[in-house]
Amino acid sequence: MSTRLNIQFNDRQKKSLEEMAEELGTTQAGVLKTALSLLKVAIREREQHNDIAVVKDGKIVKEIVGILND
Numbered sequence: 001m002s003t004r005l006n007i008q009f010n011d012r013q014k015k016s017l018e019e020m021a022e023e024l025g026t027t028q029a030g031v032l033k034t035a036l037s038l039l040k041v042a043i044r045e046r047e048q049h050n051d052i053a054v055v056k057d058g059k060i061v062k063e064i065v066g067i068l069n070d
Helices: 011-024 028-047
Strands: 052-056 059-064
Touching: 011 028, 028 052
Parallel strands: none
Antiparallel strands: 052 059
16 A cells, blocks of 8 residues: 655755755655665664764764754
8 A cells, every 4th residue: 555645845855855866766756765764774773772874994984963863
C-alpha cells in the first residue's frame, strides 16, 4: 500500500531537492525516500548511543551532529 503526501517546501528547499534528484539520477520522491532511510539509521544509531561520521581511509573526516535533537 502506498500513501500520497502533500508537502510544502520553501524555494531554497525545493531547489535543493531538484538538484539532488538531478545529481542522483532519481526523482524528487526518490530523494525523499532515501533521506527517510538515512534518518531511520541515524535514529537507530542514536538509540544505541553511537555517533555518525564520514570516514575516509579509516579516519573520521567529519562528525555529523545536530540532525537529531536530544
